Amino acid sequence: MxxxxxxxxxxxxxxxxxxxxxxxxxxxxxxxxxxxxxxxxxxxxxxxxxxxxxxxxxxxxxxxxxxxxxxxxxxxxxxxxxxxxxxxxxxxxxxxxxxxxxxxxxxxxxxxxxxxxxxxxxxxxxxxxxxxxxxxxxxxxxxxxxxxxxxxxxxxxxxxTGIPGNISGYTWERVLYSPYSGVFRTERKIGEIVAVGDVVGLIEDETCHSEQVLAPIEGVLRGLLWTSTRVGRQVKIGDIDPRGKVEYCKTISxxxxxxxxxxxxxxxxxxxxxxxx
Missing domain, CATH: 3.40.50 (Rossmann fold)
Incomplete structure (x- = not known):
């Protein structure tokens, strides 16, 4: 107990x-x-x-x-x-x-x-x-x-400082932001490994215009908003950990x-x- x-x-x-x-x-x-x-x-x-x-x-x-x-x-x-x-x-x-x-x-x-x-x-x-x-x-x-x-x-x-914390030499590169206001949609899951250029998700605005969010670095998706989440412009929607340790996704930092x-x-x-x- x-x-x-x-x-x-x-x-x-x-x-x-x-x-x-x-x-x-x-x-x-x-x-x-x-x-x-x-x-x-x-x-x-x-x-x-x-x-x-x-x-x-x-x-x-x-x-x-x-x-x-x-x-x-x-x-x-x-x-x-x-x-x-x-x-x-x-x-x-x-x-x-x-x-x-x-x-x-x-x-x-x-x-x-x-x-x-x-x-x-x-x-x-x-x-x-x-x-x-x-x-x-x-x-x-x-x-x-x-x-x-x-x-x-x-x-x-x-x-x-406005600069994300340095992990393995990466700061801005490891954080994913929404390019504009809209609904974030994704089929990706936290813990998945991504390569440079992989599609992590997309942002769709009220006119149904959408823009893909691409992985700028290789690593594990340590953080990701739930799909169908409404976000504003330049809101953090994901976090790529270049260390690639999947176990870090489920433990306190x-x-x-x-x-x-x-x-x-x-x-x-x-x-x-x-x-x-």
């Missing part, structure tokens, strides 16, 4: 790739994690995202299961099972009733979309868009490199693990708030 989650409540905004690494680490440490999402999240690496439970009702990432929740009462039952509830609540209407000890903004929007200091006794922002001591208590560095996972107690994270560990450490360093359990 899975161990019940009985620790302090931690609310994580977002349930995408990096936020899921945080939720996984927190739940493993025994915290009562609740994650919030929008009704139709865009998640390229959905196999490792707890937010996939919004679509599938439940989803398991490396032995930990998330479950779509409809109320705070449902959340309590999910914690009893040792699982993570995911609630559709982008406006965080649950906060007054939930009274979380910690709030982590893991939306990764490169900007602050409304998180502020008085939302919880301890608020943490991931990456650019947050300033420790101003709009959140702590910031976790998310930029790959020497400072990844650093806990910032005063000031902002490193500025957004090194970056997400580092960020998750940093969040757990930052909470332990600050001490648990005895008034909110």
């Amino acid at each position: 899975k161990k019940k989650l009985t620790g302090p409540i931690v609310l994580v905004r977002g349930a995408g790739e990096q936020a899921s690494g945080v939720g996984w680490a927190l739940a493993k440490a025994g915290y009562r994690v609740i994650m919030t999402e929008v009704e139709q999240p865009l998640m390229v690496r959905w196999p490792v995202c707890f937010g996939t439970a919004i679509r599938e009702e439940q989803w398991t990432v490396e032995g930990l299961t998330s479950r779509r929740a409809t109320s705070l009462e449902t959340c309590k039952k999910v914690w009893e099972k040792g699982e993570i509830p995911v609630l559709v609540d982008p406006q965080l209407k649950c906060i007054p009733s939930l009274r979380p000890a910690v709030l982590v903004d893991g939306i990764m929007a490169k900007r602050n979309s409304g998180t502020h200091l008085n939302m919880a006794p301890l608020t943490i922002g991931l990456g650019p868009g947050f300033t420790a001591g101003k709009d959140v208590h702590l910031v976790i560095e998310t930029n790959r490199g020497h400072n990844l996972g650093r806990i910032i107690e005063s000031g902002p994270a490193e500025p957004n 090194d970056k997400a693990r580092a960020i998750g560990a940093a969040v757990v450490l930052s909470i332990l360093e600050q001490g648990e708030n005895e008034e909110v359990n």
Whole structure:
């Protein structure tokens, strides 16, 4: 039987790739994690995202299961099972009733979309868009490199470079973007190997004009939006990993693990708030 989650409540905004690494680490440490999402999240690496439970009702990432929740009462039952509830609540209407000890903004929007200091006794922002001591208590560095996972107690994270992380010498080349607004359609699957020039999918606009999305490099499709997903212009729709390791498609990334560990450490360093359990 899975161990019940009985620790302090931690609310994580977002349930995408990096936020899921945080939720996984927190739940493993025994915290009562609740994650919030929008009704139709865009998640390229959905196999490792707890937010996939919004679509599938439940989803398991490396032995930990998330479950779509409809109320705070449902959340309590999910914690009893040792699982993570995911609630559709982008406006965080649950906060007054939930009274979380910690709030982590893991939306990764490169900007602050409304998180502020008085939302919880301890608020943490991931990456650019947050300033420790101003709009959140702590910031976790998310930029790959020497400072990844650093806990910032005063000031902002490193500025957004706009350049995807370097993997085996590739940055822009490994990420697939929509050429214009429309519906993304594909018959490809995450885990497939592609060669340069292979058709990964196509974007079809409202006039039924379509344009193919081609693989610019060789590698494994580590991430891909679900087919028939509506997207805007220059939205990330896929991710090719030049290392070609299929097993990486279904496991939490090194970056997400580092960020998750940093969040757990930052909470332990600050001490648990005895008034909110």
